[in-house]
Amino acid sequence: MTEKTPLKKRSRARGHGANDTGFLDGFLLYLLARASAEASADLHDMVRKRGLSVPEWRVMFTLHDGPCTVGEMAAHTLMQQPTLTKLLDRMETAGRVKRQVDPADGRRVLLTLTPTGRAHNDALMPLSKDYEAGLLAGYTPAEVTALKTALRKLIDRGN
Amino acid sequence: MTEKTPLKKRSRARGHGANDTGFLDGFLLYLLARASAEASADLHDMVRKRGLSVPEWRVMFTLHDGPCTVGEMAAHTLMQQPTLTKLLDRMETAGRVKRQVDPADGRRVLLTLTPTGRAHNDALMPLSKDYEAGLLAGYTPAEVTALKTALRKLIDRGN
Protein backbone atom coordinates (compact mmCIF):
# COMPACT_ATOMS: atom_id res chain seq x y z
CA MET A 1 0.00 0.00 0.00
CA THR A 2 2.69 2.44 0.95
CA GLU A 3 3.75 3.51 -2.54
CA LYS A 4 7.33 2.45 -1.84
CA THR A 5 9.68 5.43 -1.51
CA PRO A 6 13.12 4.31 -2.51
CA LEU A 7 14.53 7.81 -2.72
CA LYS A 8 15.74 9.41 0.48
CA LYS A 9 16.16 6.44 2.67
CA ARG A 10 19.69 7.31 3.66
CA SER A 11 18.50 10.15 5.76
CA ARG A 12 18.99 9.75 9.48
CA ALA A 13 22.08 8.04 10.80
CA ARG A 14 23.41 11.04 12.57
CA GLY A 15 22.93 12.79 15.83
CA HIS A 16 23.23 10.01 18.36
CA GLY A 17 25.61 7.37 19.57
CA ALA A 18 29.24 8.34 19.39
CA ASN A 19 30.94 9.58 16.26
CA ASP A 20 29.61 13.05 16.16
CA THR A 21 32.48 15.20 17.28
CA GLY A 22 35.35 12.78 16.97
CA PHE A 23 38.48 12.70 14.90
CA LEU A 24 36.73 11.74 11.71
CA ASP A 25 34.50 14.76 11.60
CA GLY A 26 37.47 17.00 11.02
CA PHE A 27 39.35 14.70 8.69
CA LEU A 28 39.44 16.12 5.18
CA LEU A 29 39.40 12.81 3.35
CA TYR A 30 36.37 11.72 5.31
CA LEU A 31 34.55 14.95 4.58
CA LEU A 32 35.38 14.63 0.91
CA ALA A 33 34.23 11.04 0.60
CA ARG A 34 31.09 11.65 2.54
CA ALA A 35 30.22 14.92 0.81
CA SER A 36 30.69 13.23 -2.52
CA ALA A 37 28.45 10.33 -1.54
CA GLU A 38 25.72 12.39 0.12
CA ALA A 39 25.62 15.06 -2.54
CA SER A 40 25.34 12.48 -5.28
CA ALA A 41 22.90 10.09 -3.64
CA ASP A 42 19.65 11.43 -5.02
CA LEU A 43 20.97 11.95 -8.51
CA HIS A 44 22.36 8.44 -8.47
CA ASP A 45 18.93 7.16 -7.50
CA MET A 46 17.44 8.98 -10.48
CA VAL A 47 20.06 7.51 -12.76
CA ARG A 48 19.33 3.99 -11.54
CA LYS A 49 15.62 4.55 -11.98
CA ARG A 50 16.31 5.19 -15.63
CA GLY A 51 17.97 1.83 -15.94
CA LEU A 52 21.63 2.80 -15.68
CA SER A 53 24.13 1.90 -13.01
CA VAL A 54 26.25 4.74 -11.71
CA PRO A 55 29.43 3.48 -13.37
CA GLU A 56 27.59 3.13 -16.67
CA TRP A 57 26.31 6.65 -16.33
CA ARG A 58 29.81 7.92 -15.62
CA VAL A 59 31.11 6.25 -18.73
CA MET A 60 28.39 7.75 -20.88
CA PHE A 61 28.74 11.17 -19.35
CA THR A 62 32.43 11.16 -20.04
CA LEU A 63 31.78 10.24 -23.65
CA HIS A 64 29.50 13.23 -23.94
CA ASP A 65 32.62 15.35 -24.08
CA GLY A 66 34.06 13.27 -26.91
CA PRO A 67 35.51 9.80 -27.59
CA CYS A 68 38.38 8.47 -25.55
CA THR A 69 40.41 5.32 -24.99
CA VAL A 70 39.80 2.66 -22.37
CA GLY A 71 42.71 3.85 -20.27
CA GLU A 72 41.59 7.46 -20.29
CA MET A 73 38.09 6.39 -19.38
CA ALA A 74 39.34 4.32 -16.47
CA ALA A 75 41.16 7.32 -15.05
CA HIS A 76 38.21 9.61 -15.59
CA THR A 77 35.65 7.31 -14.05
CA LEU A 78 37.88 6.25 -11.19
CA MET A 79 37.69 2.60 -12.12
CA GLN A 80 40.36 -0.01 -12.46
CA GLN A 81 40.99 -1.01 -16.02
CA PRO A 82 39.76 -4.62 -15.80
CA THR A 83 36.61 -3.44 -14.08
CA LEU A 84 36.00 -1.01 -16.88
CA THR A 85 36.70 -3.56 -19.60
CA LYS A 86 34.00 -5.80 -18.18
CA LEU A 87 31.57 -2.94 -17.77
CA LEU A 88 32.23 -2.03 -21.40
CA ASP A 89 31.44 -5.59 -22.44
CA ARG A 90 28.01 -5.23 -20.85
CA MET A 91 27.43 -1.74 -22.20
CA GLU A 92 28.41 -2.79 -25.67
CA THR A 93 26.01 -5.73 -25.49
CA ALA A 94 23.31 -3.38 -24.26
CA GLY A 95 24.03 -1.20 -27.27
CA ARG A 96 25.08 1.91 -25.40
CA VAL A 97 28.70 2.29 -26.41
CA LYS A 98 30.84 1.20 -29.32
CA ARG A 99 34.44 0.01 -29.25
CA GLN A 100 36.78 0.38 -32.21
CA VAL A 101 40.48 -0.17 -32.45
CA ASP A 102 42.38 3.08 -32.89
CA PRO A 103 43.55 3.12 -36.53
CA ALA A 104 46.61 5.07 -35.46
CA ASP A 105 47.66 2.62 -32.74
CA GLY A 106 46.37 -0.92 -32.76
CA ARG A 107 46.78 -1.30 -29.00
CA ARG A 108 44.25 1.34 -28.15
CA VAL A 109 40.51 1.02 -28.26
CA LEU A 110 38.41 4.10 -28.88
CA LEU A 111 35.06 4.42 -27.18
CA THR A 112 32.06 6.30 -28.50
CA LEU A 113 28.37 6.54 -27.72
CA THR A 114 25.83 4.76 -29.87
CA PRO A 115 22.71 6.72 -30.82
CA THR A 116 20.88 4.88 -28.05
CA GLY A 117 23.55 5.83 -25.57
CA ARG A 118 23.46 9.42 -26.71
CA ALA A 119 19.71 9.50 -26.23
CA HIS A 120 20.00 8.30 -22.64
CA ASN A 121 22.66 10.88 -22.08
CA ASP A 122 20.71 13.74 -23.54
CA ALA A 123 17.83 12.87 -21.26
CA LEU A 124 20.00 12.86 -18.19
CA MET A 125 22.04 15.94 -18.96
CA PRO A 126 19.44 18.60 -18.10
CA LEU A 127 18.40 16.58 -15.07
CA SER A 128 21.97 16.64 -13.85
CA LYS A 129 22.34 20.32 -14.44
CA ASP A 130 19.17 21.08 -12.52
CA TYR A 131 20.30 18.82 -9.76
CA GLU A 132 23.61 20.61 -9.45
CA ALA A 133 21.86 23.96 -9.49
CA GLY A 134 19.70 22.77 -6.61
CA LEU A 135 22.75 21.61 -4.69
CA LEU A 136 24.45 24.95 -5.09
CA ALA A 137 21.40 27.03 -4.30
CA GLY A 138 22.61 27.80 -0.80
CA TYR A 139 25.99 29.10 -1.90
CA THR A 140 27.09 32.44 -3.27
CA PRO A 141 28.76 32.39 -6.68
CA ALA A 142 32.03 33.25 -4.99
CA GLU A 143 31.69 30.30 -2.66
CA VAL A 144 30.98 27.99 -5.55
CA THR A 145 34.02 29.19 -7.41
CA ALA A 146 36.17 28.82 -4.34
CA LEU A 147 34.91 25.31 -3.71
CA LYS A 148 35.47 24.16 -7.26
CA THR A 149 38.91 25.73 -7.33
CA ALA A 150 39.87 24.01 -4.12
CA LEU A 151 38.65 20.68 -5.46
CA ARG A 152 40.58 21.10 -8.71
CA LYS A 153 43.67 21.85 -6.71
CA LEU A 154 43.25 18.61 -4.80
CA ILE A 155 42.77 16.72 -8.04
CA ASP A 156 45.86 18.18 -9.65
CA ARG A 157 47.94 17.59 -6.59
CA GLY A 158 47.39 13.88 -7.06
CA ASN A 159 48.73 13.96 -10.60
CA MET B 1 65.24 -5.08 -11.05
CA THR B 2 63.14 -2.00 -10.97
CA GLU B 3 62.24 -2.01 -7.27
CA LYS B 4 58.55 -2.00 -8.17
CA THR B 5 56.88 1.31 -7.45
CA PRO B 6 53.26 0.59 -6.69
CA LEU B 7 52.59 4.08 -5.38
CA LYS B 8 51.89 6.81 -7.87
CA LYS B 9 50.93 4.86 -10.90
CA ARG B 10 47.70 6.74 -11.46
CA SER B 11 49.59 9.76 -12.63
CA ARG B 12 49.05 10.68 -16.23
CA ALA B 13 45.65 10.23 -17.86
CA ARG B 14 45.08 13.89 -18.43
CA GLY B 15 46.12 16.44 -20.96
CA HIS B 16 45.29 14.77 -24.24
CA GLY B 17 42.41 13.30 -26.12
CA ALA B 18 39.09 14.93 -25.43
CA ASN B 19 37.67 15.45 -21.97
CA ASP B 20 39.76 18.31 -20.82
CA THR B 21 37.49 21.26 -21.02
CA GLY B 22 34.14 19.58 -21.41
CA PHE B 23 31.01 19.54 -19.37
CA LEU B 24 32.37 17.21 -16.73
CA ASP B 25 35.23 19.45 -15.71
CA GLY B 26 32.83 21.96 -14.29
CA PHE B 27 30.37 19.53 -12.79
CA LEU B 28 30.47 19.67 -9.02
CA LEU B 29 29.66 16.02 -8.38
CA TYR B 30 32.43 14.98 -10.72
CA LEU B 31 34.93 17.27 -9.03
CA LEU B 32 33.90 15.95 -5.63
CA ALA B 33 34.18 12.31 -6.59
CA ARG B 34 37.45 12.79 -8.33
CA ALA B 35 38.98 15.00 -5.66
CA SER B 36 38.00 12.45 -3.07
CA ALA B 37 39.55 9.62 -5.04
CA GLU B 38 42.75 11.43 -6.02
CA ALA B 39 43.34 12.95 -2.63
CA SER B 40 42.92 9.60 -0.91
CA ALA B 41 44.81 7.41 -3.35
CA ASP B 42 48.23 7.45 -1.75
CA LEU B 43 46.93 7.05 1.78
CA HIS B 44 44.79 4.17 0.63
CA ASP B 45 47.87 2.55 -0.86
CA MET B 46 49.62 2.87 2.49
CA VAL B 47 46.64 1.37 4.26
CA ARG B 48 46.59 -1.60 1.92
CA LYS B 49 50.31 -2.07 2.37
CA ARG B 50 49.65 -2.55 6.05
CA GLY B 51 47.24 -5.35 5.27
CA LEU B 52 43.92 -3.55 5.50
CA SER B 53 41.38 -2.93 2.80
CA VAL B 54 40.02 0.59 2.60
CA PRO B 55 36.57 -0.39 3.87
CA GLU B 56 38.16 -2.23 6.80
CA TRP B 57 40.22 0.80 7.59
CA ARG B 58 37.14 3.00 7.48
CA VAL B 59 35.37 0.75 9.93
CA MET B 60 38.28 0.78 12.33
CA PHE B 61 38.77 4.51 12.03
CA THR B 62 35.15 5.10 12.84
CA LEU B 63 35.43 2.91 15.91
CA HIS B 64 38.32 5.03 17.08
CA ASP B 65 35.77 7.65 18.05
CA GLY B 66 33.77 5.12 20.07
CA PRO B 67 31.55 2.07 19.65
CA CYS B 68 28.53 2.16 17.39
CA THR B 69 25.87 -0.05 15.89
CA VAL B 70 25.95 -1.76 12.52
CA GLY B 71 23.48 0.68 11.04
CA GLU B 72 25.38 3.73 12.23
CA MET B 73 28.57 2.25 10.87
CA ALA B 74 27.01 1.61 7.49
CA ALA B 75 25.96 5.25 7.22
CA HIS B 76 29.34 6.50 8.37
CA THR B 77 31.37 4.32 6.05
CA LEU B 78 29.07 4.81 3.08
CA MET B 79 28.39 1.09 2.73
CA GLN B 80 25.19 -0.79 2.32
CA GLN B 81 24.18 -2.76 5.36
CA PRO B 82 24.57 -6.28 3.94
CA THR B 83 27.97 -5.33 2.56
CA LEU B 84 29.01 -4.17 5.99
CA THR B 85 27.65 -7.25 7.74
CA LYS B 86 29.82 -9.44 5.54
CA LEU B 87 32.85 -7.24 5.99
CA LEU B 88 32.28 -7.46 9.75
CA ASP B 89 32.20 -11.25 9.50
CA ARG B 90 35.67 -11.18 7.99
CA MET B 91 36.99 -8.56 10.39
CA GLU B 92 35.67 -10.46 13.36
CA THR B 93 37.32 -13.63 12.11
CA ALA B 94 40.52 -11.69 11.61
CA GLY B 95 40.23 -10.52 15.21
CA ARG B 96 39.97 -6.82 14.51
CA VAL B 97 36.50 -5.97 15.76
CA LYS B 98 34.07 -7.46 18.22
CA ARG B 99 30.28 -7.71 17.92
CA GLN B 100 27.98 -7.81 20.92
CA VAL B 101 24.23 -7.55 21.11
CA ASP B 102 23.10 -4.30 22.69
CA PRO B 103 21.85 -5.17 26.17
CA ALA B 104 19.36 -2.32 25.94
CA ASP B 105 17.89 -3.44 22.61
CA GLY B 106 18.30 -6.98 21.39
CA ARG B 107 17.96 -5.99 17.78
CA ARG B 108 21.08 -3.88 17.71
CA VAL B 109 24.64 -5.07 17.56
CA LEU B 110 27.38 -2.93 19.07
CA LEU B 111 30.79 -2.84 17.43
CA THR B 112 34.07 -2.25 19.19
CA LEU B 113 37.75 -2.60 18.36
CA THR B 114 39.74 -5.52 19.70
CA PRO B 115 43.20 -4.75 21.12
CA THR B 116 44.64 -5.93 17.79
CA GLY B 117 42.35 -3.61 15.92
CA ARG B 118 43.23 -0.75 18.15
CA ALA B 119 46.91 -1.37 17.58
CA HIS B 120 46.50 -1.22 13.80
CA ASN B 121 44.52 1.94 14.26
CA ASP B 122 47.02 3.63 16.50
CA ALA B 123 49.70 2.93 13.94
CA LEU B 124 47.70 4.45 11.14
CA MET B 125 46.40 7.48 12.97
CA PRO B 126 49.58 9.61 12.94
CA LEU B 127 50.24 8.53 9.36
CA SER B 128 46.83 9.80 8.38
CA LYS B 129 47.30 13.06 10.18
CA ASP B 130 50.61 13.66 8.49
CA TYR B 131 49.09 12.78 5.17
CA GLU B 132 46.31 15.26 5.62
CA ALA B 133 48.78 17.91 6.69
CA GLY B 134 50.71 17.28 3.49
CA LEU B 135 47.57 17.55 1.43
CA LEU B 136 46.67 20.87 2.97
CA ALA B 137 50.14 22.32 2.78
CA GLY B 138 49.28 24.48 -0.20
CA TYR B 139 46.26 26.08 1.41
CA THR B 140 45.90 28.94 3.86
CA PRO B 141 44.13 28.12 7.12
CA ALA B 142 41.21 30.23 5.96
CA GLU B 143 40.96 28.23 2.74
CA VAL B 144 41.00 24.99 4.67
CA THR B 145 38.24 26.18 6.95
CA ALA B 146 36.18 27.35 4.03
CA LEU B 147 36.63 24.06 2.21
CA LYS B 148 35.68 21.96 5.21
CA THR B 149 32.70 24.17 5.93
CA ALA B 150 31.48 23.88 2.37
CA LEU B 151 31.85 20.12 2.49
CA ARG B 152 29.95 19.85 5.76
CA LYS B 153 27.19 21.91 4.26
CA LEU B 154 26.93 19.50 1.37
CA ILE B 155 26.84 16.58 3.77
CA ASP B 156 24.11 18.10 5.90
CA ARG B 157 22.07 19.04 2.91
CA GLY B 158 21.74 15.37 2.08
CA ASN B 159 20.35 14.56 5.51
Place this chain on the structure above:
DNA sequence: TCATATCATATGAATTTTCATATGAAAAGG
Protein backbone atom coordinates in the same frame (compact mmCIF):
# COMPACT_ATOMS: atom_id res chain seq x y z
C1' DT C 1 64.96 -7.06 -38.98
C1' DC C 2 64.98 -9.64 -35.31
C1' DA C 3 64.83 -10.07 -30.52
C1' DT C 4 63.28 -7.59 -26.43
C1' DA C 5 61.09 -4.23 -23.80
C1' DT C 6 56.96 -1.57 -23.28
C1' DC C 7 52.32 -0.34 -23.69
C1' DA C 8 47.05 -0.97 -24.02
C1' DT C 9 43.47 -3.94 -23.31
C1' DA C 10 41.50 -8.54 -22.19
C1' DT C 11 40.82 -12.73 -19.45
C1' DG C 12 39.96 -15.99 -15.48
C1' DA C 13 39.69 -17.46 -10.89
C1' DA C 14 38.85 -15.75 -6.40
C1' DT C 15 36.81 -12.27 -3.63
C1' DT C 16 33.46 -8.79 -2.65
C1' DT C 17 29.16 -6.47 -3.33
C1' DT C 18 24.37 -6.29 -4.30
C1' DC C 19 19.36 -7.34 -4.30
C1' DA C 20 15.75 -9.43 -2.31
C1' DT C 21 14.30 -11.47 1.54
C1' DA C 22 14.59 -14.03 6.00
C1' DT C 23 15.07 -13.90 11.01
C1' DG C 24 14.46 -12.38 15.39
C1' DA C 25 13.59 -8.40 18.73
C1' DA C 26 10.81 -4.46 20.27
C1' DA C 27 6.44 -1.45 19.77
C1' DA C 28 1.63 -0.82 18.99
C1' DG C 29 -3.21 -2.07 18.89
C1' DG C 30 -7.05 -4.46 20.21
Place this chain on the structure above:
DNA sequence: CCTTTTCATATGAAAATTCATATGATATGA
Protein backbone atom coordinates in the same frame (compact mmCIF):
# COMPACT_ATOMS: atom_id res chain seq x y z
C1' DC D 1 -1.54 -11.09 26.38
C1' DC D 2 -1.67 -11.99 21.55
C1' DT D 3 -1.49 -10.35 16.89
C1' DT D 4 0.49 -7.17 13.73
C1' DT D 5 3.82 -3.87 12.49
C1' DT D 6 8.17 -1.91 12.58
C1' DC D 7 13.05 -2.10 13.22
C1' DA D 8 18.01 -3.98 13.09
C1' DT D 9 20.82 -7.31 11.36
C1' DA D 10 21.77 -11.58 8.71
C1' DT D 11 21.59 -14.70 4.73
C1' DG D 12 21.91 -16.64 -0.03
C1' DA D 13 22.07 -16.57 -4.84
C1' DA D 14 23.40 -13.57 -8.55
C1' DA D 15 26.25 -9.88 -10.23
C1' DA D 16 30.20 -6.97 -10.20
C1' DT D 17 35.04 -6.17 -8.84
C1' DT D 18 39.78 -7.36 -8.04
C1' DC D 19 44.40 -9.39 -8.59
C1' DA D 20 47.50 -11.47 -11.32
C1' DT D 21 48.59 -12.42 -15.70
C1' DA D 22 47.80 -13.29 -20.74
C1' DT D 23 47.52 -11.39 -25.40
C1' DG D 24 48.56 -8.68 -28.99
C1' DA D 25 50.52 -4.20 -30.85
C1' DT D 26 54.25 -0.88 -31.10
C1' DA D 27 58.69 1.14 -29.91
C1' DT D 28 63.87 0.32 -29.39
C1' DG D 29 68.42 -1.27 -29.99
C1' DA D 30 71.99 -4.39 -31.59
